[in-house]
Each structure stands twice: as structure tokens, then as C-alpha cells.
Amino acid sequence: MLIKKPADIRSSEITTPQIYQDRRRFFKLSALTGAAALLAGTATRRARAEGEKLPNVQPGPFGTNEERTPLEDVTRYNNFYEFGTDKSDPALYAHTLRTHPWTVRVEGHCENPGSYALEDFLAPHALQERVYRLRCVEAWSMVIPWVGIPLGDLLKRFQPTSNAKYVEFVTLLDPEQMPGQKSPVLNWPYREGLRIDEAMHPLTLFAVGLYGEVLPNQNGAPLRLVVPWKYGFKSIKSIVAVRFTEEQPVTSWAQQNPTEYGFYANVNPAVDHPRWSQKKERRIGEFFRRETLPFNGYADQVAGLYSGMDLHQYF
Numbered sequence: 001m002l003i004k005k006p007a008d009i010r011s012s013e014i015t016t017p018q019i020y021q022d023r024r025r026f027f028k029l030s031a032l033t034g035a036a037a038l039l040a041g042t043a044t045r046r047a048r049a050e051g052e053k054l055p056n057v058q059p060g061p062f063g064t065n066e067e068r069t070p071l072e073d074v075t076r077y078n079n080f081y082e083f084g085t086d087k088s089d090p091a092l093y094a095h096t097l098r099t100h101p102w103t104v105r106v107e108g109h110c111e112n113p114g115s116y117a118l119e120d121f122l123a124p125h126a127l128q129e130r131v132y133r134l135r136c137v138e139a140w141s142m143v144i145p146w147v148g149i150p151l152g153d154l155l156k157r158f159q160p161t162s163n164a165k166y167v168e169f170v171t172l173l174d175p176e177q178m179p180g181q182k183s184p185v186l187n188w189p190y191r192e193g194l195r196i197d198e199a200m201h202p203l204t205l206f207a208v209g210l211y212g213e214v215l216p217n218q219n220g221a222p223l224r225l226v227v228p229w230k231y232g233f234k235s236i237k238s239i240v241a242v243r244f245t246e247e248q249p250v251t252s253w254a255q256q257n258p259t260e261y262g263f264y265a266n267v268n269p270a271v272d273h274p275r276w277s278q279k280k281e282r283r284i285g286e287f288f289r290r291e292t293l294p295f296n297g298y299a300d301q302v303a304g305l306y307s308g309m310d311l312h313q314y315f
Contacts, residue, residue, distance in 0.1 A: 001149040021027040045142030057147050059203075060128030062203055062301065068131065069142040071211045073284050078218050080135065080237055081185055082171065082178035089180070090218035097177050097238065099222040108168075108244035109157035118222060122208070125149045129212065130205060132228040134235070135267050135296045137260075141281045146226050152200035155242075160196065164244035165209045167199040168192070168237045169225060186252050192236040193226065193249035193263065195305075203228055205302055206239075229298040231265045266306065271315045 055208035080090035102118040120195065131145045173189035175181040181188045198204065205226040208215050213220040220237025227234050233253050243249070252263035260274055269279045280289040295302055306314070 019039060033123050034240075037203050037224060051228065053212055054127060054147055054209045054214060057127045057129050057209075060130040060150075062298075063129075063131035063145075064133060064143060064297070066131075066133070066143045068145055069284050074142060074144055074210060075216050077160050077284060080180075080218060080220070081183075082180045082188075082190065083218065083237070084180050085183075085185060091216075095178060096179065097172075097217045098220065099217065099238075102222050104223065104239065105241040106243075107241060109161045109163040109246060110223075110244045111161065112157065122149060122154070122206075125153055126192060126203075127208070132205070132226060132281040133296050134226075134228070134232050135292070136232040137265075137273060137278070137291075138226060139276060139278065140147055141283050141284060143283075145160065145211055146205055146207045147212060147215075148207035148226065150202055151204040151206050151225070152202060154206060155199060158242075158244075160244045163246045166196060166245045166248055167194050168241075168243040168249035169194075169239050170241035170243070171236055172238045172240045187257055190252045191249065192234055192251050193235075193245075194227065196244075197305060198227070200304065201302060203298060229267060229295040229302045231267060233261065234265050264311075264314045264315070266302075266305035266311060268311050268315060270294075271312055 006273050023046065035079050037043075068153045077087045078090040080094065081092040083090040088298070100118075104118060104121045105115050105116050106121075127147050127149060129145050129147050131143060134142045134144055160167075169192045171190035172178065173181065175188075194204070205228075207220070207224050208222060209224045210216075210219060224237040225235045225239065248263060251261075251263055254263050267278075272278055278292055282289050282293045294301070
């Protein structure tokens with residue numbers, strides 16, 4: 001396995017890559033039959049201080065009041081193996097990803113399958129900002145103000161049938177745009193999945209931005225999943241397909257190493273990773289470790305989803 005337990009990391013120790021150059025994307029909102037709709041466009045991505053803002057973003061529910069991780073750290077310290085296995089690789093190399101035009105396929109057990117341009121896939125929902133914790137299985141964490149749309153609101157539009165027990169997500173497969181896919185570190189394309197009730201839970205978010213700006217390539221542009229009570233590898237990036245399935249989908253890390261990366265991957269500090277403890281975590285930018293919270297601090301909202309399940313077995 002290439003995932004390793006990181007050394008104690010200070011914000012000042014994160015390598016500064018050249019980022020935010022030659023970005024060719026922005027999103028803006030406009031009215032659509034009385035509702036806000038997300039429109040896609042192209043533009044040269046300027047320096048972060050001049051970054052494209054997402055207008056008319058409304059505060060969303062469930063956010064935390066904890067101190068936010070600085071944007072510089074959020075965009076420079078990433079897991080995105082499609083661009084390399086080092087934490088600095090995505091920010092260095094993700095400029096090769098072309099995020100417009102972008103199409104999302106909706107497939108499987110639903111009444112409205114098809115291929116949708118991103119702006120049509122997202123419309124007519126308004127954007128929300130939600131400040132969520134992100135907890136990675138390597139025992140580091142961040143607090144990030146995501147901008148997005150509740151996943152359940154989107155999925156209902158496609159009318160999943162009673163046979164839809166799970167939702168599978170698939171990342172773009174294009175080794176020329178994503179050079180890390182030329183390495184056999186995973187069986188590409190990257191795949192993830194949720195149980196249908198997890199996908200429909202109001203905490204689950206499809207994100208298109210962070211810190212009020214268009215989602216940077218290295219953070220999963222133009223569309224990524226955010227499931228705040230699960231380990232970060234569940235939050236698949238650069239999504240091109242959503243599939244409603246009856247059987248539990250095969251997910252990338254569970255396929256690669258099922259003893260370390262289970263399908264559910266709920267943050268459970270009582271279940272150690274085979275090679276290190278999950279009881280404490282390092283918040284990026286902090287010196288001391290902190291206790292890891294069950295379900296990443298969202299137990300009040302989601303523990304009921306797993307009533308009666310042995311979370312040591314279904315990790």
C-alpha cells in the first residue's frame with residue numbers, strides 16, 4: 001500500500017506548489033424559472049487572491065463553528081491519486097484537467113437516466129455553504145467551508161426505483177488529463193459508493209466549490225462528493241457517473257485492500273487501522289493531536305443509520 005501514516009505535520013511544513021495558473025473554469029448563478037441555477041463557463045483562472053467567486057451562496061445547515069483550515073493548506077495538501085501519490089502532487093499537476101465542458105451520466109435503477117451537461121445536472125438547485133470536518137484515514141483532518149448542493153435533492157430528481165439500494169460514483173478516466181492513472185496503484189477509474197439512505201441523508205453534499213470559490217482542480221473539480229462522517233477516501237472527486245444499483249458496488253480502496261478500507265468507512269476511533277491507531281488525529285495547522293470523534297462528530301445526525309450493525313465488522 002502507498003498510503004502511509006504521515007509524520008506530524010505543521011501548516012508551515014507543507015510544500016508550496018505553483019497553483020491557480022491557467023485555470024479554465026468558473027461557475028455563476030442565474031435565475032431559472034424563479035430558482036437559482038448553476039451555469040458553467042470558461043475563463044482563465046487567476047491567482048487565488050483574484051479567484052472566481054460563486055455568487056449568491058446561502059449558509060447551509062449542520063456546519064461546525066470550529067476554526068477553518070486555511071485555504072492555502074486545503075489546496076496544497078491533498079489525496080488525489082489521479083495526479084500522484086504525494087500530498088503536493090495534485091496541486092502541482094492537476095492543471096491538466098479540463099473541467100468544461102463536463103458531462104455526468106445517470107444510470108441504473110431510476111426513471112430519468114441519461115447524460116447531462118453539468119449545468120443541467122445541477123440546475124435548478126441553489127448553492128449552500130457548509131463548514132464540515134474532513135477526517136482522513138491517515139490520522140489527519142481539516143475543517144473546510146464547502147459550497148454545494150445536498151446530494152439527496154439532486155438524486156430525487158432522477159426518481160430512483162425501489163430496486164435502488166445503493167448509489168455508485170465514478171471518476172473521469174483519462175490518463176492524458178490525469179497522469180497518475182498511468183500508474184497501477186489502483187484499478188482505474190476510481191469508484192465509490194454509498195447505501196441509498198446514506199446518499200439521501202441531508203448531510204451528504206455534492207460540492208462545486210470551497211471558501212466561496214470555484215472548486216480547484218486538485219480538490220476534485222468540477223464535482224465531488226463530501227460525506228463528513230466518513231473517512232476522506234469516500235469523498236470521490238471529478239465525478240462523471242452516478243449509478244443506482246441493487247447490489248453493493250465494488251469500491252476502489254475496498255477492492256485494493258479490503259482489510260484496511262471497508263465499504264462503509266465510517267469514522268470510528270474504536271476501530272484501528274491495521275497499521276496505526278485512529279483514536280487521535282492531527283488537525284492540519286495544529287501542533288498537538290486531538291481525540292477523534294465518533295462519526296467525525298456527526299453521531300447525533302447519522303448514528304441511527306447504523307443501528308444494530310456491528311461497526312467493527314462493517315468498518
